Amino acid sequence: MAVNKNKKTGKWDFDGKIYFKGKVIHSYRRSGFATKKEATRAEAIYRDEFNLKKVMLPSLQELVDRFIPFWKTQVKPSTAEQEIKVYNKLIRELGEKDFYDSKVLQTYISECDAKYSKRYVEKIYFSLTRLFKFAILDGIIETSPMVKVYKDARAGEMKKEMNFFEPDQFEKYLSCIEDQRDRAMFSCLYYMGLRKGEMMALQWKDIDFKKNTIRIDKTVITLNRTKSNPATPPKTKNSYRTISMPKQLVHELAAYKDIAKDFSFYSLDAWVFGDEMPVSAETLRRKNKQYIAEANRRGYELPEIRIHDFRHSHASYLINNMSAGFTDFDIAKRLGDTVETLHNVYAHWFKAGDQGIIDFMNSDN
Template sequence: MVVELDKKTGKYMFAGKIYKDEKYSKAYVSRIYFFLNKLYKFGVTSEYIQSNSMTYVKRDLRLNERKEEMTIWQQYDFDLFIEEVDEQMMKCFYSVLFYMGLRRGETMVLQWKDIDFRKQTIDINKTYRYKEKDPNKWLTPPKTNNSYRTITMPNTLSKMLREWFLECSKWDDFTKDKFVFGYYKPISPQTVQRRFDDAYNKAKEKDDGLPKIRIHDFRHSHASFLINNMAGAGFSGFDIAKRLGDTVETLHNTYAHWFDTKDKSIVDMMNKLL
């Protein structure tokens, strides 16, 4: 299969067909592009083909495309969902996502030695490479240098994890090197998604208004909660970025709409006082 330029239309053809990427989301097109680019690079390196045809493909950057609004859960939504999670370990897993804002990969590879119950902190120092088949390559450094962080747990989560720790510590070969979620090896992303879907469907039957979120939206839900409460609690966007393992710039770019809302609240306060 090759990518060719159609001289009549000026568009690029793949396998003899012209594809218009505007009918698909920018994220979806990017995933396909990077996958094919990696595939062609492998072909060149392995000397199956002579050149990488993807170097000729020009993508529409769609600079004016509006991002879809994030779907998040409030505390009520999470309570409705977590009530339907049967397993103690999975209750803890989703609670870490919601109350700590950790990335899925960071949560999957937590070990008991990363949790300090005396200080009520979690140390994030690694993540999980989802698509790597070699178990020796599952654990990798965090996404960025900012992702290395030690953050504090709320009392509710600390109590929940301590109970799970006491349960795990009863097992014969227990050590603090064991994974919090999965024990001998990290829990799989497929299991995380399957258990989520099962509990969500049950919760949806009780409240049809419960929005469907992605696993990563637990992190967005946590960020939303912090942003909407930062003024009254006395912490800043910098503090939120440190907790999430992001830069302030990334935080503002990702959650610009919510920060705009807070900016309006600040002006309303100023108008009353000035």
């Protein structure tokens, strides 16, 4: 502890160090006081209000490192993988700030609200909430700073419209693909509505060309995957299913199998779309962008869709054609979802379906 007069400014300063178990845990310096008495009083208040426990709290990186092993015991690997991505983002953006301060967290969430979708902000918000709940359970803190943090409910915000391929658009997309494996791979996504990981996890033994069915009983995750264990059980109990293939997909897969049989690593246990490992998510994204770009170079004017939007495309196509005799339950079962999820996520129509409603209404007047 020391109070000194600054020769350059003529003001009084104080500085010092705080020790814990014989080690310096905090150094401080404040300046600009008019008198020695003011500086002395300010230092006394500073030391009195100093929160030793707060200084000894783990950093965000340390807290996340303690939390993740616990979280992996509570959720599926794919869920943990997504959570880790969020925490890595938080470490980059909040690591140097006092993230135990609710005001700092509120500012951060408000900034996220201005930049990201409602769904993504919710993911960030609840990831922080889970992290501090763990900190309480682990005896690190007594109360969560998140109890004073709110996110914009965006009550009046309309849900962002999904991008998807209509059947004629997918035909144009497919016409740009010469590689037979890629034709089969993207046809599988479009005609079956599989999740990305489900498609990546397919083995030849899962495809029955006699019954024209595909069995879904696993998924691929990208977090710490190894050659010995690249796949895990699927997302939910509803995800276990055996579904029928349309003729278009049977043709594409059969043509690819004739080629794949000559591969050195081919067997019934081999990954349909891969080699010693399933095709990577990055390869899927890159190829999809490549084929959309080629289609638009040819003047097809296709929308930019993500890999998961192939699933949206399949669901939308089925919803739009429910008059053919199948129900929302049949669609949900095929997708490995619940009817409630189907209604919440895929309640949109193709333009042709919407125009059909307008035509009916116009003709009925």
